[in-house]
Amino acid sequence: MTELIWEGKYVGGKKSAPLRIDLPFQTVEIVNESAPERQKSLQLFHEGKPAE
Secondary structure (H helix, E strand, O other): OOOOOOOOOEEOOEEOOOOOOOOOOOOOOOOOOOHHHHHHHHHHHHHOOOOO
C-alpha cells in the first residue's frame, strides 16, 4: 500500500500528531430569498430570460 511521507511525520520512529492550526473562516455570500423567489429565478434561468 502507498503511504505519504513528509518531514516531521515520524519522530523517533513513531508517527507524530499533525500540527493543528486554527484558521479563521469568512462568509463569502449570504443569500436571503424566499423559496418562491428562488423558484422564479431558477425558472427564468432555465428559460434563458433575464431576471426582472
